[in-house]
Amino acid sequence: MDQFAANISLLFQFPVVNLKIVLDGVMIGALFALAAYGLALVWGVMNVKNLAQGDFVIAGGYVCWWLSQQGIPALLGVPAAFIVMAAIGWIIYRVIICRVIDRDLFTTLLATFGLAIMMAQILNLLFGSDTQSVSLGFDTLYFMDGFIDVPIAKLIGVLMAGTLAAGVIVFMKYSRMGQAIRATAQDARAARVLGIDTDKVYAFTFSLNAAICGAAGAIIVMVWVIQPFYGITHSIRAFVIVTAAGLGNLPGVIAAGLGIGALEQYGAHIFGIGYQQAIAVLLLLIVLIVRLIQQRRVRQNLQ
Amino acid sequence: MKHKAFFYLILLVAMVAAPFVFPDFRTQLATLWLMIIVALTWDMTGGQMGYNSLGNITFYGTGMYVAAVITIGLVYDVGDYTGAAGGGIHAFSEAQYFSGMFLGMLGAGLFCAIMAVLIGYITFGLRGPYFAIGTLGVAIATGELVSNWEWVGGGQGIALPVYPGDLDTGKLLFYFLYAGTGVLLFVFLKWLYATRFGGAINAIRDDEEKAEAMGVHTLQYKLATWAMAAFFVGVAGAISAFQLIHFEPLETAYQTINLGIFMVVCVLLGGKGTLWGPVVGAILFHVFKEVTWNYLLGWQWVALGALIVATVVYFEGGVVGWLISKKPQWFHVQGKSSETVSEERP
Numbered sequence: 001m002d003q004f005a006a007n008i009s010l011l012f013q014f015p016v017v018n019l020k021i022v023l024d025g026v027m028i029g030a031l032f033a034l035a036a037y038g039l040a041l042v043w044g045v046m047n048v049k050n051l052a053q054g055d056f057v058i059a060g061g062y063v064c065w066w067l068s069q070q071g072i073p074a075l076l077g078v079p080a081a082f083i084v085m086a087a088i089g090w091i092i093y094r095v096i097i098c099r100v101i102d103r104d105l106f107t108t109l110l111a112t113f114g115l116a117i118m119m120a121q122i123l124n125l126l127f128g129s130d131t132q133s134v135s136l137g138f139d140t141l142y143f144m145d146g147f148i149d150v151p152i153a154k155l156i157g158v159l160m161a162g163t164l165a166a167g168v169i170v171f172m173k174y175s176r177m178g179q180a181i182r183a184t185a186q187d188a189r190a191a192r193v194l195g196i197d198t199d200k201v202y203a204f205t206f207s208l209n210a211a212i213c214g215a216a217g218a219i220i221v222m223v224w225v226i227q228p229f230y231g232i233t234h235s236i237r238a239f240v241i242v243t244a245a246g247l248g249n250l251p252g253v254i255a256a257g258l259g260i261g262a263l264e265q266y267g268a269h270i271f272g273i274g275y276q277q278a279i280a281v282l283l284l285l286i287v288l289i290v291r292l293i294q295q296r297r298v299r300q301n302l303q
Numbered sequence: 304m305k306h307k308a309f310f311y312l313i314l315l316v317a318m319v320a321a322p323f324v325f326p327d328f329r330t331q332l333a334t335l336w337l338m339i340i341v342a343l344t345w346d347m348t349g350g351q352m353g354y355n356s357l358g359n360i361t362f363y364g365t366g367m368y369v370a371a372v373i374t375i376g377l378v379y380d381v382g383d384y385t386g387a388a389g390g391g392i393h394a395f396s397e398a399q400y401f402s403g404m405f406l407g408m409l410g411a412g413l414f415c416a417i418m419a420v421l422i423g424y425i426t427f428g429l430r431g432p433y434f435a436i437g438t439l440g441v442a443i444a445t446g447e448l449v450s451n452w453e454w455v456g457g458g459q460g461i462a463l464p465v466y467p468g469d470l471d472t473g474k475l476l477f478y479f480l481y482a483g484t485g486v487l488l489f490v491f492l493k494w495l496y497a498t499r500f501g502g503a504i505n506a507i508r509d510d511e512e513k514a515e516a517m518g519v520h521t522l523q524y525k526l527a528t529w530a531m532a533a534f535f536v537g538v539a540g541a542i543s544a545f546q547l548i549h550f551e552p553l554e555t556a557y558q559t560i561n562l563g564i565f566m567v568v569c570v571l572l573g574g575k576g577t578l579w580g581p582v583v584g585a586i587l588f589h590v591f592k593e594v595t596w597n598y599l600l601g602w603q604w605v606a607l608g609a610l611i612v613a614t615v616v617y618f619e620g621g622v623v624g625w626l627i628s629k630k631p632q633w634f635h636v637q638g639k640s641s642e643t644v645s646e647e648r649p
Contacts, residue, residue: 096616099617106432106435109355109435110567110571113564114607114608114609114610114615117604117607117611118604118605118608118612121605121608122605125601236440236443239436278448281447285441288429288433288436292425292429295428
């Protein structure tokens with residue numbers, strides 16, 4: 001307890017520490033937001049709640065890590081992870097997801113949970129259970145007498161995440177496929193009637209989601225660490241963000257992603273790094289309870 | 304009717320005889336009963352009431368810890384005991400051990416039932432997949448919190464006294480504790496599902512709004528069902544605590560990925576929403592698990608994930624569901640055979 005109190009008082013004694021924590025959190029939160037955006041996409045378009053989301057992220061990270069082990073520049077790993085994970089996502093859709101898509105929701109949840117277990121273990125067998133990261137070899141910038149350190153690698157990561165997000169948004173808005181995806185999300189039956197091949201749209205959406213996650217993972221391996229079993233925490237974060245922001249609310253997803261990044265950093269600062277997973281989970285419970293209370297109010301109004 | 308009683312009698316004899324016929328497999332058989340217990344309790348909410356919980360493991364872990372704290376707390380100070388990491392200074396007499404075990408099992412069951420009511424009061428407002436994710440969150444969060452709680456041993460876990468008699472009798476005792484709890488639970492559920500209570504929870508599964516409109520107090524039924532399930536899971540956890548002797552929070556007690564998901568797979572494999580499904584599924588799954596864990600070392604988790612995916616994707620009704628659709632006369636199902644088992648809900 002004293003430890004926690006001391007950590008909290010440190011925040012007030014040196015306000016600049018807050019700035020550092022928020023900055024760190026926002027930079028990592030941008031990547032959470034990317035994975036959460038993919039989840040919201042799949043959730044909104046095909047009503048599949050993908051619990052293997054975090055494992056896509058980790059798999060993308062390992063693609064990038066493996067390439068850099070082969071001597072290929074790590075920055076090229078991001079597009080490579082995007083492409084590889086798109087292919088894997090398409091295969092997973094064809095083998096598993098397309099068969100559970102119109103079943104009840106728990107079935108899809110459990111199918112993707114089985115997928116998550118499988119992926120985590122395959123990654124563990126292929127690459128071992130050590131934590132891995134890729135060093136880009138860039139300098140670190142210091143501000144405010146060295147209180148705030150910003151590695152250039154992290155800045156590049158945020159920049160790439162932003163570019164990718166912008167690219168996806170433009171694609172969804174203006175391309176033919178993006179329009180078809182949005183039409184299917186609004187009303188799949190009507191879309192079918194109007195000649196949209198919804199099966200193709202679903203396959204594309206799922207594969208796009210896997211690709212976004214893969215790219216996010218490739219950035220995460222450059223600015224943070226990955227490990228085969230970290231996937232579930234990433235999945236939970238994505239769920240927290242989407243549940244807090246609501247579907248189809250892109251600014252909300254970004255804000256919630258950045259917010260969760262910052263909150264987790266605060267939690268890690270106050271309670272210690274051992275509580276990181278617990279913090280992600282507790283945030284999920286808090287969000288669910290708050291949503292529940294909101295809905296209860298709506299329900300009472302109806303009565 | 305007569306051959307039905309005969310059938311149950313054979314099963315009862317087999318249950319009593321099993322540990323004597325296969326003395327080398329006593330621990331395995333005990334674990335099989337644990338699987339049957341957790342699968343049956345999971346099916347109470349998941350299959351019969353339509354609330355798919357991924358967090359029933361919370362009660363297993365809590366049961367373990369409550370039993371340990373009661374057993375130790377009756378004789379020593381728990382903080383001192385865990386501080387000494389179960390060193391040789393703390394001895395337990397036979398009477399202390401058995402009274403601790405009895406009270407521990409009872410206390411674990413009751414504590415978990417109360418805990419289920421308290422957690423359920425919040426989580427039962429969540430529907431469908433939100434309930435599953437919310438309960439999963441409860442399980443993970445409880446495990447993380449307990450693993451940071453030094454009074455009960457923190458991340459290192461807690462060690463209980465060893466069974467005072469000789470090892471083989473100990474194994475027999477644990478087998479019969481599990482088996483007794485399992486049989487009790489099965490008989491209880493067979494009776495429960497035939498009562499109005501069973502009808503009410505089935506109504507909640509089929510359409511909660513309509514059930515409420517018909518005058519079923521859904522929240523009370525949901526809480527009561529979960530509390531009953533939690534009671535038995537807590538008792539099973541307490542027995543596990545004494546069987547395993549030493550356990551730690553994340554991998555043994557709150558083993559979200561292991562037992563927490565095994566119980567769901569057992570039920571799905573056997574057939575959701577049927578009385579025999581969880582039992583059949585637990586037996587099949589236990590055999591599958593032992594075979595893959597022995598012969599596919601390293602790949603066993605991949606095999607498990609593949610089994611989950613294959614079961615939910617291609618084999619939704621489970622073994623018993625498939626049997627009901629093939630041989631409806633065995634189950635006294637009349638008329639439209641294939642539709643009686645389908646769990647399809649919008």
